[in-house]
Amino acid sequence: MKVSLREIRKVFSDGTHALRGVSLDVFPGEVLALLGENGAGKTTLMKILSGIYRPTSGEIYVDGRRVKPKNARDALKLGIAMVHQHLSLIPGLTALENVAVLEGASLSPVSTELRRRVEKIAEELGFEIEWDRDVEELPLGMRQRVEIVKALYWGAQLLILDEPTTVLSPPEVKSLFQVVKRLKEQGRSVVYITHKIPEVMEIADRVVVLRRGLKSAEFSPPYDAKRLVEAMVGEVKTEAVERLGKPGERPVLEVKDLWVYDGDRAVVQGVDLVVREREILAIVGVEGNGQEHLVETIVGVRKRSRGMIKIYGGYAYIPDDRQKKALVLEMSLVENAIIGKENEFAKRGLISWQQAERFTAKLIEEFGIVAPGPWSSARQLSGGNQQKLVVGRELSRGAKLIVAHQPTRGLDVATTEYVQTLLIKTRNAGVGVLLVTSDLDEAYKIADTIAVMYRGKIVAYGPVEEMGIELVGKKMAGL
Amino acid sequence: MRRLALSLLNTGLALFLAFVLGAIAMWISGYDPLLSYKSMLLTPLSDLTYLFSALAFSAPILLTGLTFAVGLKAGLFNIGAEGQTYMGALGAVAAAYLTRDVSALPLAAFLGVAFAVAWSAIPALLKIWRGVNEVVGTIMMNWVAYWLVIMAVSTIFANPSQPEESVKMPEAARLTPLVAGTDLTLAVPLAYLTAVLIYVFLRYSVWGYRISISGQNPTVAKAYGIRPEQAVLVAFGIGALTAGLAGVLQVVARPPSYSLARNLANVYGLGFDGITAAMLGRGHPIGVLLASVFLGILQEGARHMQIEVGTPFEFIRVIQGLLILFLALQMLRKI
Structure with a gap:
């Protein structure tokens, strides 16, 4: 599935110009990193793609066909799903129930058919998830996996991960990268939103950098960390201050x-x-x-x-x-x-x-x-x-x-x-x-x-x- | 500036809707809304006696309105002014019972305010210690005060010669009309001055500032050494001060009886009128002042409406009820 965004603009009601005309393509089977500082517009852009926000102007195409997702469920029907930075599972439901429930649909008893398919998807990704526990009892890393499985269960071909490593410990980060690679092998595309350069260098097939609501640069490997930073922040002028002297006694x-x-x-x-x-x-x-x-x-x-x-x-x-x-x-x-x-x-x-x-x-x-x-x-x-x-x-x-x-x-x-x-x-x-x-x-x-x-x-x-x-x-x- | 304009617009809208629906109610009941409103709103302004009477109505409403407004600042929904006003009036009656000369006046002020503050301390402490919601606590105390004061007025403080009311203030201790033949007593300027003092307190005092901070965000307050419980206590206390004063003034400065009616007629409902005033005045002391003058005019005007047009006095209650409803809707939306 190829997804194209054309000249997307977004002005919020408080007058913030979050996006000032961004165009971008996501190809099948690629990991595209969306790099930028906080407030650069990365998350806004992807929320538009996944139906959560409407663009002020601009167009979205899926395999050449113009689409206008009205909400997250609409976008999911098109094969686009987003895993949010602050995860959005429903507390009080088990992990499996969370997969089964879809925005705007009622909760029906979980069938064995569903359980079988969910477990198969998890197995393919190498996840071990305690499906029958309340999601609130699961560690954050596992909740994230539940969300990924949920997206795939509902047929996502393009998965957007918003700052996925914020809540993870270093070993969990490593295994997340494995998952991203496996998704790619399955022919799906991943958009990886981050402001962390080392992560980008490790997993991205292509990097698009946003700055102040505009696309400021695009890179393909091998990456130069210094140039990535420059594209992200413009010119940084900071005086380096070092710690002077040893800690005192008192x-x-x-x-x-x-x-x-x-x-x-x-x-x-x-x-x-x-x-x-x-x-x-x-x-x-x-x-x-x-x-x-x-x-x-x-x-x-x-x-x-x-x-x-x-x-x-x-x-x-x-x-x-x-x-x-x-x-x-x-x-x-x-x-x-x-x-x-x-x-x-x-x-x-x-x-x-x-x-x-x-x-x-x-x-x-x-x-x-x-x-x-x-x-x-x-x-x-x-x-x-x-x-x-x-x-x-x-x-x-x-x-x-x-x-x-x-x-x-x-x-x-x-x-x-x-x-x-x-x-x-x-x-x-x-x-x-x-x-x-x-x-x-x-x-x-x-x-x-x-x-x-x-x-x-x-x-x-x-x-x-x-x-x-x-x-x-x-x-x-x-x- | 924009916020002020918006809030004026909102208030205006609520007033407009309340009056339109009130008019429809009058029309359905067979009364002429236009004539009724004309009589209600314009007659009080046509004569100084009427106007002074309207201002006299506004004074206690203002004082109880301040109770609610100070509570709002602290993030409280303090609807205890009603009961605290009864207790204030009870204090004044007790003073009249105890002394029969001019010293009854300061004693009335002291006892009335002390009773009211003590009364408000109960829901305040219940909230701080046990987490009892202040709405529950104050409603409870309102009803306890209601029956307690009726009992006191019917028994020990009953007036032997006029059983439907309490002992009267001794003549030397009364605040009589400033302009003869009107209801305008010292209570009116006193209430307005209180509003200004409360404004200064909220805007400039350290405790006013602390009340605002803990009202808006108790987490922030706690993190930087402001104790929200103390703010709750101060807000309840200040509120009881003004509500108690309202009760005292309704006895010592309310011609012609200078006593407390056994059915509490001269204090009943003041606390709730105060909530209307506070909401209409957007919780700002000066706003509450203006709102209470407006409500005073309605109160006075309603009497003229009944006499001149024959529209029952009760329609004022309908309009006030609708007004509260629309103002509350706006408040809820904000939350």
Whole structure:
């Protein structure tokens, strides 16, 4: 099956020009990587192809015939399916039921015929899936496989994988690549959406790079990583900042034998850690191994069940979800900028909004936040600028400890670089940083010390020089 | 600016629909809608006495409206103003019972507000400690207050010479009309000043800011050291202050009786009128002020409508009910 997109444009109702005229072909049996930064339009383009969005203008052809998929089911009938970054299985149903249920159709009892066909598809791909368990109980990697099987069961000839490795540990990534190769051998096409260059180099037959809603380049092997990056981000100008000096002796955070329960499940199980001055301690691990509970207990959002937490000299907190945990989107930048330090702007209990506005203007300038003005609402900012606002606010607290949870998630390359640089600079100035990340590149790039978290426990801990990637990868997977 | 325009448009639309459907109801029932509306909306503005009476109606509605508005800011659906108003009035009656000179006035204010605050503390604490939804808690307390106050007014605080009402405020402790022959007492400027103070509190005070943050996003509040439970407590407390004040004023500053009717007629329904005012005023204190003046005019106008055109007073309830319905629909859509 050959799929062609012609001059696709998409303008969202808030005025964002997500796509400005992109044309693209996908040939049978090829793995096409769609590379680009967050916000480049990759996902939007593929959501149009899979019927979730309608294009503002432009045409779609399947084997030369013009098509207009109205929803995901329409697209599936044409043989196009998308596996989303945030998987879209229905909790409460078993894996098999999830395969059986199709958008807009009612759930009928699962027949043995269906089970037989599903198991055959899984076997061909080398999957071992516990079909009768509630999907919520399955690990993320397995849920992804369920979605792939579901797409194939309903006859997908073109499979779109949106950032499929975000939720996977290194060994799971390897086996995903095997699956992609097998799909290709079966004559199906795969569109692989990513912003990770190493993945592209490993599996793509062809690479199309998007930048700001336009196709900026197209490559075929052999690839040159440097040229891929350039096509993705334009010219990057960043000053390289390195960690200076060894970590100090004095601790800024001590955690001893910390246990946190969620209901009656022990999510954090006896964690010990110390962050010292001038140290970046990275806690790495696949998401969902207790990191969130650990962080939120340290900053006091959750209650600990047992153990000790000591913070010396105050803390600043960069949460993993800026829209839900760090900002009040309906409120202005000024109101958001003073959260947690409102007392500093108050005299006799009354806040001086003038003073708060001056402070916000300073943040905007210092951290290069692109905003219509200090009184515009936080919602109006792009994701990257929202994060800069959060990071700016937190760094300006002057705390001795910074708790940074996935501080660069969803940011484009330039902003990621910027935030990481800021963290290193702050560290060099003597602050301790607790960095919790699932991005190993980030951990190796900026951390002094690495700890691996698996199922609520710290399973490996040591200076970055002693923590080889092989070892860390194994520990992350629980091996 | 655009948001303000949109919200005005929405409010206007709700008003328009409520009045159109109200007109249809009148027409079906055999009354002339145009004449009725003319009498309802214009007569109160035609004479200073009528206008002052409308303003007197607006004062308690404004105060209970502020209760609901402050609750909304904190993310609460605090409909406890009704019961807190009863308790405020009860406090005033207790003061009248205890002292028979001018000191009854400050005592009334103190007791009334104290009763109301204590009353609101129960649903607030139930919410904080046990997670009881504030709607359930406040409705419960409203009914407990209703029967409790009726009992008190019928027994210890009953007026021996006029059994249908409570003991009267001593004459020296009454807030009498500022303009003789009208209902306009100090209650009106006092209520308007309260609205301005609440505005300043919400807009400029540290606690007003904390209430807004925890109301909009308690997760964010918690992450940065603002405790949402404290915000809930403060919001409930401030709300009870204004609702209690409404109850006190309905006794000490409401000619001609200066007492609490045994069937609670002079406080009954104020809390719910306040919800209409708060929703119509979009939760902004100054908006609530304007809305309560408008509702005061309707209240006064309805009497004239009944006298001049013969359209029953109850149609005002129909229109207010429809208005709440349309405003609530808009609110639901936003959520």
